[in-house]
Structure formats: C-alpha cells, structure tokens
Amino acid sequence: MxxxxxxxxxxxxxxxxxxxxxxxxxxxxxxxxxxxxxxxxxxxxxxxxxxxxxxxxxxxxxxxxxxxxxxxxxxxxxxxxxxxxxxxxxxxxxxxxxxxxxxxxxxxxxxxxxxxxxWAEQRYVAALFVLLFAFVAGLWLGGRRRLMQALSADVEHLRVEAQLREEAARVMERSRIAAEMHDVLAHRLSLIALHTGVLVTRSDTLPAPVAERLGLLRTASAEALADLRDVLGALHEPHTTPVPAALTPAVRDVQELVDEARAAGQRVGMTTQGHPEQAPTTHRLAVYRIVQEALTNARKHADGALVTVHVDYRPPTTLVEVTNTAGTPGEGGSVDSGYGLIGLRERVSALGGHLDAGPAGAGAWRLAARIPHPVGIEQNGPRT
Incomplete structure (x- = not known):
C-alpha cells in the first residue's frame, strides 16, 4: 500500500x-x-x-x-x-x-x-459564525489542494522534460560518434583506394591474379566510401550545420587543444604517457571530447584555476584525468545543464568504460575516465 x-x-x-x-x-x-x-x-x-x-x-x-x-x-x-x-x-x-x-x-x-x-434567542449569530468559518476553511483547503496539484504537475512535467533532454543528449552524442567515425573510416578507405588505384595503373608489371584482386579491392573501397556517405546522409539531422573538417577531433590532437587553451589565457598543465597510436581511434576521440568538456567547464565555473590534464594511451586501458582547482565563476558559469557530461558518459559507456565526475575537495573538480582496450591490442611496455 x-x-x-x-x-x-x-x-x-x-x-x-x-x-x-x-x-x-x-x-x-x-x-x-x-x-x-x-x-x-x-x-x-x-x-x-x-x-x-x-x-x-x-x-x-x-x-x-x-x-x-x-x-x-x-x-x-x-x-x-x-x-x-x-x-x-x-x-x-x-x-x-x-x-x-x-x-x-x-x-x-x-x-x-x-x-x-x-432565529430564536439570537442563535443566528453563532449559526452564521459556524457556517462562515466552514465556508472560509473550505475555500482555503480547496485552494491549497489545487496549488499542490499544480505544483505536482509542474514537477512531473519538469521530470519528463529532463528525461527527454537527457535522451536527446545521448542521441546527439551517438550521432557525433557516428560522424567522427565516418571521417576516420573515410580517410583510411580513401588511402586504400588511392594506393590500389596507383597499383592498378601498373598492372602490366604484376601477375594477372594480383591485378584482378587489386581491381576488386579498389572497387570495394570505392563502394564502401559511397555507403558511408549514404549512411551519414540518412543519419544527418536536418537544419544543422556540418562541423568543418579542420575542427573535428579525428584530425586533431589533445595537445593542440591544450595549446589553444593556454593561448586563450587558461592555466593548463599536461602530462602524457604512451603514444596516441597505441589506443584505438574511438578511444582517442573520447579522450579529446573529455578534455574539451573539462576545459570548457573549468572556464565557465573556475576561471583562473589551474587545470591539470593527464592522459595515458598505453594498453590495456586508456586513462584520462582532468582536475582543476577552485576558481571564480566565469562567463556563462550560472548556466549548468549537465548534458555535456551525459553525452560523455554515453560515449564512454558505449566503449565499455567508466566515467567519474565530481568534487575533489577544497572547491576542486575532477573528471576522469577509464576505457579498456579491445582484446588483441598489444601492450607496448609495462606501465609505471
């Protein structure tokens, strides 16, 4: 009950x-x-x-x-x-x-x-008082009940709206992942098509079976590129402006992001272990987005704070941790939707990892993720 x-x-x-x-x-x-x-x-x-x-x-x-x-x-x-x-x-x-x-x-x-x-013996005075008191009490209680119902309806509406926004943030993050992977795969398939095309032009110096296989490989890579474009067009949200290729993390490094933040006056310290090539492309994209979100939040909520970035690409787990000390709220600091963290959590969870975000004591904030490498990724030396 x-x-x-x-x-x-x-x-x-x-x-x-x-x-x-x-x-x-x-x-x-x-x-x-x-x-x-x-x-x-x-x-x-x-x-x-x-x-x-x-x-x-x-x-x-x-x-x-x-x-x-x-x-x-x-x-x-x-x-x-x-x-x-x-x-x-x-x-x-x-x-x-x-x-x-x-x-x-x-x-x-x-x-x-x-x-x-x-009406006898002036009983009407007490009668009118009792009836008026009951009437006023009923008006007050009825108004209070309707107010509580309206507030409950508003709370439920806000709860549903928050759920819809969270789901929209997750869907947007999945679409962003799909677009980023399209850029990566399109780049690599283009290289395959380019090299196989060069080899096909010299097929007279190659054995016939090899030349035939190269032709099939070139055709398959071209068809894969076309399929990728079709899929991206089907998933593309209408009335949205595509992100320029120069701004996509597929062609950028976390170090460039940190350098830009320093150039903008943000105090950022960065340490890196391993090389980006030791981690899968999806991990590198996730690391970029995590550092980007952490630096943005630090500018909004802790302006002037020291931000420390640590990234470890080495197998068997990609690690990224960003902490910032206490600071003063910056421009836009009063607006905090939290949907950026929801998108990051969706991205990291899709890779089988775990994202932590929360206070780190004395006004500091910590954003960290641990993403395991897929089975088959070789370890290049032990971790320290």
Missing part, C-alpha cells in the same frame, strides 16, 4: 469520525428539546444525512439537498451537518451552491420547528 492510498484512507476515516461525532451531538441535542419528544425523528434525519455525506456518489447533489432540508426544519440541531456541506462545496469551488444552501436553510427555518429554530 503506497503513501497516496494510506493518505486517502486516513482522510476518509477522519471524515467518517467527524460526521459520526456530529450525528451523536445532534441526537444528544434532540433529547434536550421537548423532553426528548423528537429524539427518534431527529436522529433518523441525522443518520440519513450522514449516509449521504459519506457515500461518494451521494455527496453531490443528494447530500447538500438532504442536509439543507433537514436544517430548514430542525434548525440548530443539524447545523453542524450543514457546516460540513458548506465546507465540501467550498473545497470543490461550488461557492454559489454553498451560499444557496445556507440561504435556503436559514430562510426556510423561519417556518421550521419552533423549539429548535435558529
């Missing part, structure tokens, strides 16, 4: 207890008038009204009608039940119905039972 169910049951039990208490008070008051002469009819009327108020299907409009009729005759004996009706109608924003029920009951009571008439 969840919390909402428990809350509903508690509210229903509390309402039943209050209605039962008011019925008991009505019956006890019935004993005090005319020497208990009207005890049975008063109690019966109160019980019928209570059933109408407790059964959800009868709560509107049967309940208000029965309670109004009973109060019109019995007067102050059933006034508390009328207060419940006023409260319920105010909660449901049926203000006109609430005012109408109170007006009809009080007006018709001028012709009601004289012994319990509200």
């Amino acid at each position: 969840n919390r909402s169910t428990v809350s509903r049951w508690s509210a229903a039990f509390g309402r039943a207890a209050i209605v039962a208490l008011f019925v008991l008070i009505t019956a006890m008051n019935g004993v005090t008038i005319s020497d208990g002469r009207y005890l049975v009819p008063v109690t019966a009327s109160a019980v019928v009204c209570a059933v109408a108020l407790l059964v959800p299907r009868l709560r509107w409009p049967v309940g208000p009608f029965l309670v109004t009729a009973a109060t019109a005759w019995w007067g102050w004996l059933t006034l508390m039940l009328l207060a419940i009706v006023m409260f319920d109608l105010a909660v449901d924003r049926r203000t006109k119905a609430a005012v109408g029920c109170a007006g009809v009951a009080l007006t018709a009571n001028l012709l009601g039972l004289p012994a319990s008439r509200i």
Whole structure:
C-alpha cells in the first residue's frame, strides 16, 4: 500500500469520525428539546444525512439537498451537518451552491420547528459564525489542494522534460560518434583506394591474379566510401550545420587543444604517457571530447584555476584525468545543464568504460575516465 492510498484512507476515516461525532451531538441535542419528544425523528434525519455525506456518489447533489432540508426544519440541531456541506462545496469551488444552501436553510427555518429554530434567542449569530468559518476553511483547503496539484504537475512535467533532454543528449552524442567515425573510416578507405588505384595503373608489371584482386579491392573501397556517405546522409539531422573538417577531433590532437587553451589565457598543465597510436581511434576521440568538456567547464565555473590534464594511451586501458582547482565563476558559469557530461558518459559507456565526475575537495573538480582496450591490442611496455 503506497503513501497516496494510506493518505486517502486516513482522510476518509477522519471524515467518517467527524460526521459520526456530529450525528451523536445532534441526537444528544434532540433529547434536550421537548423532553426528548423528537429524539427518534431527529436522529433518523441525522443518520440519513450522514449516509449521504459519506457515500461518494451521494455527496453531490443528494447530500447538500438532504442536509439543507433537514436544517430548514430542525434548525440548530443539524447545523453542524450543514457546516460540513458548506465546507465540501467550498473545497470543490461550488461557492454559489454553498451560499444557496445556507440561504435556503436559514430562510426556510423561519417556518421550521419552533423549539429548535435558529432565529430564536439570537442563535443566528453563532449559526452564521459556524457556517462562515466552514465556508472560509473550505475555500482555503480547496485552494491549497489545487496549488499542490499544480505544483505536482509542474514537477512531473519538469521530470519528463529532463528525461527527454537527457535522451536527446545521448542521441546527439551517438550521432557525433557516428560522424567522427565516418571521417576516420573515410580517410583510411580513401588511402586504400588511392594506393590500389596507383597499383592498378601498373598492372602490366604484376601477375594477372594480383591485378584482378587489386581491381576488386579498389572497387570495394570505392563502394564502401559511397555507403558511408549514404549512411551519414540518412543519419544527418536536418537544419544543422556540418562541423568543418579542420575542427573535428579525428584530425586533431589533445595537445593542440591544450595549446589553444593556454593561448586563450587558461592555466593548463599536461602530462602524457604512451603514444596516441597505441589506443584505438574511438578511444582517442573520447579522450579529446573529455578534455574539451573539462576545459570548457573549468572556464565557465573556475576561471583562473589551474587545470591539470593527464592522459595515458598505453594498453590495456586508456586513462584520462582532468582536475582543476577552485576558481571564480566565469562567463556563462550560472548556466549548468549537465548534458555535456551525459553525452560523455554515453560515449564512454558505449566503449565499455567508466566515467567519474565530481568534487575533489577544497572547491576542486575532477573528471576522469577509464576505457579498456579491445582484446588483441598489444601492450607496448609495462606501465609505471
């Protein structure tokens, strides 16, 4: 049983207890008038009204009608039940119905039972106070409930929107990976096609089977390039500007990225172990994106801080760690969507690795990834 169910049951039990208490008070008051002469009819009327108020299907409009009729005759004996009706109608924003029920009951009571008439002995002052208090309390509770429902709806909307944005960030990162791998594969297939084309032009000096195989290889590489272009065109998002080749990480190195940050005035220290060629291309692309995101975040959130970059390309695991000390928020530091880290985590997870991002003490921040090399990558010397 969840919390909402428990809350509903508690509210229903509390309402039943209050209605039962008011019925008991009505019956006890019935004993005090005319020497208990009207005890049975008063109690019966109160019980019928209570059933109408407790059964959800009868709560509107049967309940208000029965309670109004009973109060019109019995007067102050059933006034508390009328207060419940006023409260319920105010909660449901049926203000006109609430005012109408109170007006009809009080007006018709001028012709009601004289012994319990509200207008006798100035009982109307207390009656008006009770009804007005119930009405105002109902308006307040109804407004609070609607406010809470609106806030809950807004929270749910924001939660769904955040999920959609996270998914969009993941999809965008997958598309970026596909585009980057297209650049890498297209470059290598172009080299294969180029070299095989050169060899085909000299096929007269080669054995016939070799020349035939070279021709097939050249044709296959050209077809693979065409297929790559078709796939990239099918996956390309409309209304987006393609990234210039000079800016793609497939043709750039992390050292160039660090040099650009230093030239822009950022304090960056970098240590590298191994050579980029020791890691798969997908790992090098991931390292580039991680360092790029870390440097951007440092400029936004810790301007003037010292950034330390450590990269290790050697098998069996590509390691990258970027830390920065505390600094002052830079331009755009107040805007923090977090979707860049979501994309990085998606990229690293797709490679079977793990990404850590979080505080490193004293206002510092650390972004680190560990990406295992595929089986078959040879180790070029032990790690230190």
